[in-house]
Amino acid sequence: MKTPQKRTTIYDIAKKLNIAASSVSRALSNSSKVNPATKALILKTAAEMNYQQNVMASNLRKGSNRTIGVVVPRINQGYFSNIIAGMEDITYNKGYNLIICQSNELHAREVDCVNALINQHVNCIVISIAAEPGGHEHLQQVLDHRIRLIQFDRVVDELETFKVINDNERASSEAVSHLIQQGYQRIALLEGPQNLDIFRQRKEGYLSALRKHGLPILEELMCENAWTKELSAEATRKLLGMKNPPDAIFASTSDFSALGVLEVATQMGISVPEQLGICGYSNEPFTEITSPSITTIDQYSFSMGKTIGNLFFQEMEVADLHIEPKIMSIKPKLIVRKSTQRS
Amino acid sequence: MKTPQKRTTIYDIAKKLNIAASSVSRALSNSSKVNPATKALILKTAAEMNYQQNVMASNLRKGSNRTIGVVVPRINQGYFSNIIAGMEDITYNKGYNLIICQSNELHAREVDCVNALINQHVNCIVISIAAEPGGHEHLQQVLDHRIRLIQFDRVVDELETFKVINDNERASSEAVSHLIQQGYQRIALLEGPQNLDIFRQRKEGYLSALRKHGLPILEELMCENAWTKELSAEATRKLLGMKNPPDAIFASTSDFSALGVLEVATQMGISVPEQLGICGYSNEPFTEITSPSITTIDQYSFSMGKTIGNLFFQEMEVADLHIEPKIMSIKPKLIVRKSTQRS
DNA sequence: TATTTTTTGGCAATCGATTGCCAACTTAAA
DNA sequence: TTTAAGTTGGCAATCGATTGCCAAAAAATA
Known part of the structure; x- marks a missing residue:
């Protein structure tokens, strides 16, 4: 006996009051087509019988479940959990x-996750794609199933969807320019997987800053796939062991990488x-308390989450599916700390 | 025109193949009651027609939506996001x-959140309660609606439910004993809100360690509600300004408090x-990189999340609702770092 | 009093998948 | 050839809320 007694339904209420279930439904949804007196009685009885709407039935009938699916690489990463927290703030209301x-x-x-969400008939899928290379047919599927799609941070460029991104190139360029202004001349770059647009953009920013300031672009100072603390530490050992080592390292992948460099x-x-x-990326809380504190780039993650939420409600919830997708770019902010200030 | 074309249903497939919808349903759920040849044909057609099951309908019929609701104080707090990540690992599979x-x-x-989840008819609600004081009728409601309930970390003791908790008292006692062994004699305590059981337990652990080692319990060394970095900093200023200041501070509320103390x-x-x-609580990543590094207590948050997930599947998913609830206590681990080692 | 308008509330179909029951058909055994 | 056992697949009810349509009742108007 898994479910000893059944839950109260509108039919139970209807039977008890000797009225039609439709009236109960109308009363509960506060329709004007019910006599105020009857409505009050129904509401009172519903409360007494401990009625709770069966959202599954309602969803099925209405064809919408007021749910947004979120797919992120890792929930427990400051950046993503902040974004989710920001979104939740909006969606909750x-x-x-x-x-x-x-x-x-x-x-x-x-x-897999995307397919599960399609099955759930969520109203919208919000995604930041995984680092592992792969196609994007699954995202096309989302669109084919007429589910709204918002990409953020790591996006598939070719796909015409709403996008909420950071201006990685500009932020990186600013960071590297700052290094140059501080007198650093041989600036190394720790790169992330180049199949992800964000890392390509950050590299582009690095290159453009060097160009702008007339500094040479040196292959030996660019390290591929140094995107964890360990990989960065390894790369740093190699860099600092060179006969002509760099005098600055831009850990474009994350603050964790920067931490590896510092150690x-x-x-x-x-x-x-x-x-x-040393300059990192993301403004993780710890960058403030290392010694020296680490210069980094803040991505406004919490407010980015809110932006995503608002985007859905303002532009997509009720609109035509085929509206022109918007791209919202948020400019990250360079946070200068001790690790790059030698003036 | 919000939904230009409808999604494919089992009826569409049935019509196309001139068979009954029930057969389609059986084929898709891989029932043995359908001819392998027919099954293959159905599967092929379903794929061609881009069929995706409507989970809302399935849920309604089956009376379960294979969903677990999670309510935490803040998603973007290392401890909670790790727990969620651990749970997701289990539930995903x-x-x-x-x-x-x-x-x-x-x-x-x-x-509000709990009520929304009850409406959703989730299979289980996993909750760590808010710090703000309040009743727990809403949790009783969960049980009344025959929804399984797991409390974790911050729990309502009186409520007979499954619980996954940390042995806060023992861990705190160990931490304070460690301080005493290191020769600290006047150990102050930074407390969290005492309406939360976890903070009461940590205080109890502090007291019991003092008693065990025959140290006096001094009211002036116990600071109430010092559970943010700022409040802790303030309390610390007061403590260290005393004529007879403490020689150690146990920030039982969090590592953020400990950081305030250190600063x-x-x-x-x-x-x-x-x-x-200085001893903190939670083993936040940054405790390792402060100078000196901070002694703290690791709560195994990720694996705690997995424990919660497994608890549901092993004990609750199919069992009677009225089984005796289990309480699982995880013993946190003291991590000794430089901030408490003077030997 | 007769007629029109407005309220109120019931009936029944619908959303899409699932499943118990039964019938038709196939295969095996007698 | 006949009977029994086993397969396959269709019918129709079900999950619970919603909503278009219509009828009865009440209120307003002539």
């Missing part, structure tokens, strides 16, 4: 639910910021 | 969805760990 999935950076798992430098007795400038 | 809500530490909002001590030129020992 609108009575929408958030279903959260994580791809763990795996393409196959991302596809290696400290171990090797290289002083930061005097001998080596 | 079982094909369950996670609906996430945050109470923002507000009681009224928590009640104030540094500002005041008090050396850690020589003149002042």
Whole structure:
């Protein structure tokens, strides 16, 4: 006996009051087609019988479940959890639910998650794609099933959807320009996987800043796939061991990478910021409390989450599916701390 | 024209193949009651027609939506987001969805979230209650509606439900004993709101360690409600300004509090760990990289999330609703770092 | 009093998948 | 050849709320 007694339905209420279920339904949805006296009675009885609407039935009938699906690489990463928190803030007020999935950076798992969300008939899917390379047929599927789609942060450029992104190129360029202004000359770059647009953009920003200031672009100073603390530490050891080592490192992948750089430098007795400038990315809380504190780039993650939520409600909830998708770009902010200030 | 064409249903497939919808349904759920040849044909046609099951209809019929609702104070807090990540790891493999809500530490909002989840007919609600005081009728409601309930971390003790908790008392006691063994004699306590059981337990652990080692319990060394970085900093300033200041501070509320302590001590030129020992709580990533690094208590949050997920599937998914609830206690681990080592 | 208008509320179809029951058909055993 | 056992697949009810349509009742108007 899994469910000893059944839950109260509108039919139970109707039977008890000897009226039609339709009237109960109307009363509960506060329709004007019910006599105020009857309505009050129904509401009172419903409360007494401990009635709770069966949203599954309502959803089926209405064809919408007031739910937004979110797919992120990892829930427990400051950047993403802030975005989710920001979104929840908006959706909560609108009575929408958030279903959260994580791809763990795996393409196959991302596809799975997206399909599950399509099955759920969510109203909208919000996604930041996994690092593992793969196609984007699954996102096309979302559109084919007439589900609204918002890409954020890591987006598939070719796909014409709403996008909420950071201006990575500009932020990176600013960061590198700042390094140059501080007198750093040989600036190394720690890159992320180049199949992700955000990392390509950050590299582009790095290159453009070098060009703008007339500095040479040196292949040996650019390290591919240094996007975890460990990989960055390794890359840093290699860089600092060169006969002509860099005097600054831009860890474009994350603050964790920057931390790896800082630890290696400290171990090797290289002083930061005097001998080596370090700049990270994301403004993780810890960057403020390392010694020296780390210069980084804040992406306004919480408010980005709110932007995504508002985007859905303002532009997509009721609009035609085929409206021209908007791209919203948020300009991140360079936060200068001690790790790059040698003036 | 909001929905230009309808989605494919099993009836569309049935009509096309001139068979009954029931057969389509059986084929799709891989029932043995359908001829393998027919089954293959149906599957092929379904794929061609881009069929995706309407989970809302299925849920309604089956009376379950394979969804677990999660209510936490804040999604974007390391501890909670790790727990959610751990849970998701388990539920994903079982094909369950996670609906996430945050109470923002507000009681009224928590009640709202819980009611929304009851309406959704989720299979289970997993909750860690808000700090703001309030009743727990809403949790009783969950049980009344025959929805399974798991409380974790911050729980309502009186309520007989499954619980997954940390042994806060023991961990705190261990931490304080460690301080005593390191030679600290006047150990102050930064407390959290005492309406939350976890903070009462941590205080109890503090007291019991003092008693065990025959140290006096001094009211003036216990600071109420010092549970943010700012409040802790303030409390610390007061403590260290005393004529007879403490020689160690146990920030039982969080590592953020411990950080506040460390910053104030540094500002005041008090050396850690020589003149002042500091111990935090939660093992936030940054505790490893402060200088000195901060001794803290790891709560195994990710694996705690997995435990919660497994608890549901192993004990509750199919069992009688009225089984004796289990309480699982996870023993946190003291992580000794530099901020308390003066030997 | 007769007629029109407005309220109120019931009937029944609908959303789409599932499943118990039964009939038709196939295969195996007698 | 006849009977029994096993397969396959259709019919129709069901999950619970919603809503278009219509009728009865009440109120307003002539």
